[in-house]
Amino acid sequence: MVNKPALSRRKSDGKAAPMVDGTLVSNELLLSLPPEDWESIFPELSSVQLRTHEVLHESGEPIRFAYFLNSGLASVLSVLSDGKSVEVGLTGKEGFVGLPLVVGLSTSPTRTVIQIEGAGFRVSAAGLMKILRRSETLTQRLQRYVQVLSMQASQVAACNRIHEVDERLARWLLMCQDRINSDTVVTIESRENLKDAACECYEAMQRQSRNWLSESNNSVR
Numbered sequence: 001m002v003n004k005p006a007l008s009r010r011k012s013d014g015k016a017a018p019m020v021d022g023t024l025v026s027n028e029l030l031l032s033l034p035p036e037d038w039e040s041i042f043p044e045l046s047s048v049q050l051r052t053h054e055v056l057h058e059s060g061e062p063i064r065f066a067y068f069l070n071s072g073l074a075s076v077l078s079v080l081s082d083g084k085s086v087e088v089g090l091t092g093k094e095g096f097v098g099l100p101l102v103v104g105l106s107t108s109p110t111r112t113v114i115q116i117e118g119a120g121f122r123v124s125a126a127g128l129m130k131i132l133r134r135s136e137t138l139t140q141r142l143q144r145y146v147q148v149l150s151m152q153a154s155q156v157a158a159c160n161r162i163h164e165v166d167e168r169l170a171r172w173l174l175m176c177q178d179r180i181n182s183d184t185v186v187t188i189e190s191r192e193n194l195k196d197a198a199c200e201c202y203e204a205m206q207r208q209s210r211n212w213l214s215e216s217n218n219s220v221r
């Protein structure tokens, strides 16, 4: 008889904390799933370490694996023909890498690379299709994350064109800190000072995210 891996661990408050492959889940998309979905989704995921500079998928090439980041930070890069690249998005434990797969597409115009090492849960392209068929909630969460990343890319495009480098740096540091829950990117002594130094883009993205969160909490689906 094969022992099934545990899907949760009991916390001190008595609630079940979800686990994948023996690792506690911090990824917010997975944490948002109802416990009845855990059994059909978690066994398809495997725990992986993610090293700095590791390319999760290359621009224009087939996406073999999708990733739910549990820690660390990934950069979404737009790659130009001369090899130069520009960051157009950031993904951490709030997000997912491999979005074209969610809508049945197999390549991405962007490259996604690990910027700060961490860990995550990996699923093959075929495995992702399987779990999306099993969970309407996961499908909906990932479709909403498409909107979040697209909003981020358009705001960052405007920011890179119009705002000063020191304001953009402050905005970028705040975005990194939100995604890795840590001030170790550089030592961030005062988040409030950083907010004062940042351009309006950080607050604009936060405001839109809050609005969408309240809309999704109020929606029937």
Ligand SMILES: [Zn+2]
Residues within 6 Å of the ligand: 158, 159, 160, 163, 167, 168, 171, 199, 200, 201, 202
């Ligand atoms: Zn800006």
